[in-house]
Amino acid sequence: MKKALLKIWLLMAFGIIASGCNAQAPSEEGLKDALEGKFYMGAAMNDQVILGNDTSSLKILQQHFNSITSENVMKSGPIQPVEGEFAFDLPDRFVDYGLQNGLYIVGHCLVWHSQAPRWFFVDEKGNEVSREVLIERIKTHIFTVVGRYKGKVDCWDVVNEAFEDNGSWRKTKFYQIIGEEFMELAFRFAHEADPDAELIYNDYSMHQKGRRDAVVNMVNDLKAKGLRIDGVGMQAHYGMGHPGFDEFEESLLAFSGTGVDVHITELDVTVLPTPDRRVGAEVSASFEYQEKMNPYAKGLPEKESAALNDRYLDFFKLFLKHGDKIKRVTTWGISDIHSWKNNWPIRGRTNYPLLFDRNYQAKPVVEDIIKATKQ
Numbered sequence: 001m002k003k004a005l006l007k008i009w010l011l012m013a014f015g016i017i018a019s020g021c022n023a024q025a026p027s028e029e030g031l032k033d034a035l036e037g038k039f040y041m042g043a044a045m046n047d048q049v050i051l052g053n054d055t056s057s058l059k060i061l062q063q064h065f066n067s068i069t070s071e072n073v074m075k076s077g078p079i080q081p082v083e084g085e086f087a088f089d090l091p092d093r094f095v096d097y098g099l100q101n102g103l104y105i106v107g108h109c110l111v112w113h114s115q116a117p118r119w120f121f122v123d124e125k126g127n128e129v130s131r132e133v134l135i136e137r138i139k140t141h142i143f144t145v146v147g148r149y150k151g152k153v154d155c156w157d158v159v160n161e162a163f164e165d166n167g168s169w170r171k172t173k174f175y176q177i178i179g180e181e182f183m184e185l186a187f188r189f190a191h192e193a194d195p196d197a198e199l200i201y202n203d204y205s206m207h208q209k210g211r212r213d214a215v216v217n218m219v220n221d222l223k224a225k226g227l228r229i230d231g232v233g234m235q236a237h238y239g240m241g242h243p244g245f246d247e248f249e250e251s252l253l254a255f256s257g258t259g260v261d262v263h264i265t266e267l268d269v270t271v272l273p274t275p276d277r278r279v280g281a282e283v284s285a286s287f288e289y290q291e292k293m294n295p296y297a298k299g300l301p302e303k304e305s306a307a308l309n310d311r312y313l314d315f316f317k318l319f320l321k322h323g324d325k326i327k328r329v330t331t332w333g334i335s336d337i338h339s340w341k342n343n344w345p346i347r348g349r350t351n352y353p354l355l356f357d358r359n360y361q362a363k364p365v366v367e368d369i370i371k372a373t374k375q
């Protein structure tokens with residue numbers, strides 16, 4: 001009896017030591033290695049990862065990714081909360097991490113109506129600022145932020161989410177106060193601030209025909225005016241059934257047809273029921289919590305896991321097919337546990353949208369993607 005217990009204890013101890021060694025083994029082939037020469041494999045870094053507190057995510061980042069995007073710290077609200085007062089601590093750490101590790105660094109994002117500080121659009125009395133003042137504020141913001149990381153950040157999301165599904169301009173303060181010209185001004189200022197940085201336009205639901213056409217026209221327009229635009233970012237916040245691969249591919253080809261690179265910028269796939277498909281990735285959308293909308297709180301059943309695996313693999317096969325048009329594929333986060341999709345558009349759900357699970361383990365699809373690169 002004692003012997004049997006000792007045997008179990010030894011097996012367990014050996015198992016723990018062995019798994020501890022495995023966890024530290026650095027040289028397993030990662031996604032970034034398998035995809036070398038095809039496109040960059042990127043991940044968004046949240047505050048805890050940037051601060052170095054989330055060491056499990058950092059381990060994954062080092063093994064599998066060669067590009068990083070700032071999930072929140074470079075947005076205009078966090079980076080310039082008060083006019084003229086810039087919070088560069090976290091953005092500096094983010095950029096330093098990228099430089100030290102030789103990564104393709106993406107700054108997200110310069111002009112976005114959401115998470116823009118309120119002061120940006122009003123004067124000291126709270127009245128809406130004039131067109132000239134707003135242009136000056138955009139210029140100062142872009143010159144200060146892009147200027148600080150000149151030669152360090154490889155690529156900027158210059159304007160984020162400026163169109164509606166039907167292709168009309170989103171009626172943001174930038175649009176209402178300045179008009180359509182805010183787009184070209186933003187690209188002009190970013191290029192002046194760092195002539196070598198790549199500049200892209202980024203949006204969600206890019207498979208929609210209305211938005212696709214509007215973005216193609218906008219890119220052609222900027223180019224006709226002699227402005228620099230290097231790429232279009234398809235955010236790729238997707239579900240199990242939407243978008244269809246056909247409409248996704250059609251948009252990818254349309255953007256690439258304008259002569260710019262395609263960046264898959266914010267990839268995640270939700271397995272949870274969607275209260276309203278029309279919200280796309282509209283960050284302000286919010287619905288009340290209901291138990292039935294959170295069906296996998298205790299874990300994702302095998303059937304659903306396998307379906308998620310297949311969906312991810314099919315997307316990566318499509319990315320590989322168009323590897324010559326795609327510069328980068330970035331997942332919006334590293335492990336499921338920290339994904340924004342746990343709290344959007346319903347707070348407090350348990351979602352499984354990324355390539356690494358809640359225990360920081362690679363999902364089977366990671367190995368499948370690596371295999372697909374060899375075929």
Ligand code: G3I
Nearest residue numbers: 071072075108114115160204235266281282283332340344
């Ligand atoms: O800043 C506070 C912080 O002080 C506080 O400790 C924390 C506690 O909850 O909240 C913090 O702010 C949150 C921030 O994320 C950082 O965690 C905001 O409330 C929350 O709204 C914010 O959500 C972000 C969202 O954009 C809004 O900016 C998500 O993390 C981020 O994933 C999401 O990313 C966007 C892209 O930028 C653009 N495309 C769509 C995508 C998904 O919405």
